[in-house]
Amino acid sequence: MIAFIDVMKDRFAVELVCHTMRAAEVGFVTARGYRAAKSRPASARTLSDQLIGTEIARLHAENYGVYGVRKMHRLLGRQGWEIDRDQTGRLMRSFGLRGVKRGKRVFTTKSDPAGARPTDLVKRHFRADAPRKLWVVDVTYVRTWQGFAYVAFVTDVFSRRIVGWNVASTLKTDILPLQALDMAAFDAGGDLTGLTHHSNHGSNYMAMVYTDRIAELAAIPSTGTVGDSYDNAMAGAINALYKTELIRARGPWRTVEQVELATLEWVWWWNNPHLHSELDYRTPTEAEQAHDANPESLLEATASQENT
Secondary structure (H helix, E strand, O other): OHHHHHHHOOOOOHHHHHHHHHHHOOOOOOHHHHHHHHHOOOOHHHHHHHHHHHHHHHHHHHOOOOOOHHHHHHHHHHOOOOOOHHHHHHHHHHOOOOOOOOOOOOOOOOEOOOOOOOOOOOOOOOOOOOOOOEEEEEEEEEEEOOEEEEEEEEEEOOOOOEEEEEEEOOOOOOOOHHHHHHHHHHHOOOOOOOOEEEEOOEHHHHOHHHHHHHHHOOOEEEEOOOOOHHHHHHHHHHHHHHHHHHHHHHOOEOOHHHHHHHHHHHHHHHHOOOOEHHHOOEOHHHHHHHHHHOHHHHHHHHHHHHHO
């Protein structure tokens, strides 16, 4: 009632608003009641809601406006706020904040039916017991005023950390996905012995220059079946989140270079401050640090998360 009068009082007198509304709605506040309410000091709950709500709005904006109630509740706890999940949801609704939903996947790679295909070594089991054991890769695209920008990601399954990426104006293998792979290989020290590299059957990843590089790095190639997106579901999910959290939220995009700079910032956020529910609400960097300190701890946390 008070908020309604606040909105209408600039157009109509408070007495007129209250008189009209009391005739239409039983129990509507009187003009005297409205003025008493406005002069009354704010309650402790109101002040608390304003303080925490402002902080929630700040954190929501800092995290690309994508966090829903669960992740925001976890983030507030990490920031030192003692607040329950229901209150978090109530304050997010009052501030008009909400999480994001993924869009549908669009395919950007085409299979080469004549090419030799490695065996599917993953079989939709996207789990690894340590970093640098299993990488998944995929390509997506962004519309810009200059044309298409193509984006390649290399993701470590264990920690969900994006270990390599590249943005280019072409899908050519040696320019787009190969440079993302080289970035990931450099990050891993240049030796991928024993690592499984999993991709779809796109011609980008089946090209000789790419497969030769995988062999040179001593990685083991793996691909899913043709035309089945579930066989590379984790890489596809990361592409979908990238499009939802960054591309659609902050477009339109003018140039490929603008997309590249924004992707750089988003990848840093994804790897460092971003909380992942699959990692028991840790960041990818924290997951790898926890593994280095205690190799069994994250596996147990991840297993318990999957069983809940």
